[in-house]
Amino acid sequence: MTTPAEYYQRNRDRHPPAYTPAYKTSVARSPRYSLISLQQSVSEITGPVFGHNDLGALDHDLIRNYAKDDDPIGERIIVHGRVLDENARAVPNTLVEIWQANSGGRYRHKKDTYLAPIDPNFGGCGRTITDEQGYYFFRTVKPGAYPWRNMVNNWRPAHIHFSIFGASFSQRLITQLYFEGDPLIPLCPIVQTIPDADAIDALTARLDMNATIPLDTIAYRFDIVLRGRRSTLFENRLEGN
């Protein structure tokens, strides 16, 4: 077996550091020693593979996938985009999962006790698999902002959590989508764990009028970039270039 082509080193300057005291929970949950950097082996360049058999027909439609007797309350939105790698190539057939609060800012979770009500027709999670061009879309309602215990008056901007796999365990990523124009973004200690303004901008979905369905549903565009992979230049075979 030849050594597999590796993924580009993760640029840690673009990610939040582990220890971010303004986000208080990180203080006791951040390693103090440096991460040990590994050249990748087969353990890192492989990762789980998913197929459409793993999913149900409505999994990507949060307006319908938990509805009991009506649609959920809230602003109807489409969230769509492409999953690409750092080489700007599509990442096809990869699992994308999302979860979010309802339009009042309440999660359907037994640990969430915020006073905004549960929506009986809204579950708050969805999943899909990208197509051959790396494209994905979800239909949902826009989540509400909500308070959280950090400082006494912190509010999370409206956000949708994203979990993306890519083709290898080294591309695994969890992040959050924010909405263009939200005044809570610059005030949020979790958003501001990211030291790079350009990187925060990359988490800010854009209003996409061209994808909006007139008289029905407004659209936001959110492209996701996973780590790219080097080609096998300078090995015995010149492949994959």
Next chain:
Amino acid sequence: MQRLAYLKETPSQTAGPYVHIGLAPGAAGFDMYDQELGWDIAGPNAKGERIRVEGRVIDGTGSPVKDVLLEAWQANSEGRYAHPEGGGAVEDGFRGWGRVITDFATGEWGFDTIKPGLIPARVPLGAVRPAAEEEEVDAFSRGHQGLRAMAPHINLWIVARGINVGLNTRMYFSDEQEANATDPVINLIEWENRRKTLIAERTERDGSVVYRFDIRIQGEDETVFFDI
């Protein structure tokens, strides 16, 4: 002027306290999907020794992290991953990937799987230099290359509220002393006294094999985490 047209990776954000809604809604308290993913790691047809792995994730104050979610990624008993570049075919139904959540009251987690086999190590780009018989294996000085196999291990990825970027580590097996001694990744850890943080302890309970693996995010015996 020349420009490099690479895109930049999307930054990570914490999975937050409600990660279960998205990735394990049953644990959040509601039935959502016909089929939640990651509950059966090995499948019914996997060969090899059936094992259970249990542990806790412990924070810098010594308290269990009760809202953590782990993902496991492992090879089968022949050292093959269920992936196009994973080394060959695996048993039908073997995915090698699992999702693990804690008991919200205690922070204890556990999963059932099979013990993975030896896994091919990186091969150097140049010729493999044969190791002299008396040579002490030291991947740190050999550039982490040129060894033949990695000891059996399970790759783990840990996310939770307060963890800004998911933490990667590996779990090795206490009964694989010989393989562990020459494992290139264990040997890459310069501080020999930290290597034990990656070794799960084998025990037996009611005739079943149980490995104990506590992960310490911070503090005394902080687990080794990797930038992969």
